[in-house]
Amino acid sequence: MTSLDTSYTLQNKLLKLSVYGALLLAIIGIVIGYLVSSQMVLFDGLYSFISVILSFLSLYTANYIRKKDIKRFPFGKEMLEPIVIIIKYLVILLLTFSALVSSFITVFNGGRETVVEFALLYALVSTIVCWAIYACLQKHSKEEYGLIKAEANQWRMDMYLSGAVLIGFLFASLLSLTPYSHIIPYVDPLMVILVASYFVKVPITEMAKAIKEVLEMAPAQAIEEKYQDVVFSIEKTYKVEQSYLRMSKVGSKLYVEIDFILNNQSDILTIDDQDFIREQIDQQTKELKYEKWVTVCFTKNRKWAH
Template sequence: MSTSGGAAAGAADERRTLVRSIAAAAVLGTAAVVWGVAAQSRVLIFDGVFVLLGIVLSALSLVASREASSGPTARFPFGKRAVTPLAIAVQGAALLGTLLFAAADAVAIIVGGGSDVAAGTVVAYGLLTMTCSFAVGRWLGRGATGSDLVAAEVAQWRAGTVLSLVYAVGAALALLLSRWALDAVVRYVDPGLVLLACLVLAPIPLRLLRDAGLELLEAAPPEPVRAALADAVARARAEFALPEPFVRATKLGERLYVEIDFVVAEGTWDVEGEDRVRRSLIGALEELGYELWANVELTTDPALAR
């Protein structure tokens, strides 16, 4: 049995939020690249390219959101909910590849003797983008709060806030070093900040890849969902005096698949009674806000429940 819950209602909010993220990234990314070229700072150029790459990935999320909510068709009778974790996996792979390339470039610069950096410019840039990233993250976080795609976007903006703070602190340290006539050390600050940025950002693509991989492999849903499912089953058992059931569940994007099988004694239940159990469990699970695909069965044959 399939029920839409709140998933369909939130699809439009999800897409609006993604469009807002794209617009904000376009402004900040373009400004960073232009500023980085003018200041001849690799760390600013890296940050701008990273943000602009986020536009491509946000556009991918937007397409995934539209496809995932398009509904079943003759060719895709179960819909395209798998598009959501697939898009998140592509995001993670692309971000990880960008970080590896930037880290390799920074190492090459360090080996080559470093590079000059306009530390004052980087401090100003870091403080400005830290403020903007924090504001955008808070703004996006208010929309489509149950969306995995929006959560991925907000995580990137929050990481950007921390990253900008790292830039500002690192560049401020470079200013202090230059005052102490340690210019030879200052030459390594710019590529050093790039490496530090890569380390700060590395958990994001790794987490995206892990979470998307678990969903695509049909792993158990997150702990809050499992807890809500266990609570719903416990209430149904208490209400209808049912035995411990066999429970299976997995989450795919905004869809939650649940299978609950009770083994009962022969002659104790009819179809009408089974329907009451179904309505009780499905009603409780719909409150989670996912598109719910639930199968609730009562059987006298344990082999059919396993």
């Protein structure tokens, strides 16, 4: 089994863990949220339920991308990965805005009575489960695993959500022992407003990154700098007149095009010399664990490098 096959196998296992974990929390959250009349718990359960659907989408996409179809997709299917990530975060963003509107309405209508004890127990269990799954996904959430990184972010948000539920209901429980117990009906919707307001940031940030990949913009600066250093070294060593480096990252695939412009003083004379330089580039960028699509061209005519 190749390292790429191993990566895909690991990715599938982690996505399945995410699906089963989200399904468990979704069922518990929706049932308890309804029974104890808690918007916060219900929001948590609905978030988990949507996570199940989105995780299934990620799992299907990962398997579909792996299946080779050179005739219809000569450059691969990696573009599906950022598209799926955009869909995932767009759905989460819509859920978040919906929860915000609903909670504001509840606050203006005088709040809502909630069975705090059961909600507190749910929040404790949910926080522990979310932390465990997030920690597992985060351990393998490398930059080249776009779908796993999205899942890890999703569970991090759910962990914060469940933690906020826990803290909020602890606060509500303490309020019941004070003269301020009349505030308790407002605790539940106010928690949703605070958490949902924070949640807006993550989907917008991650969608922006995915949109950059769909537009085939340049990758992260650290990736680009690695290739720039290698190209500059080759220019200096082989007396290359000039070079052009173009890069983009789409999902787990890194596209690299390098054009070297030679002149009569350049020390690149044969095809063997050219292949040796290609091998040098490959060896010096092995630390970047992406599936690479690298094109290295040599020409004396600047026309072919633009």
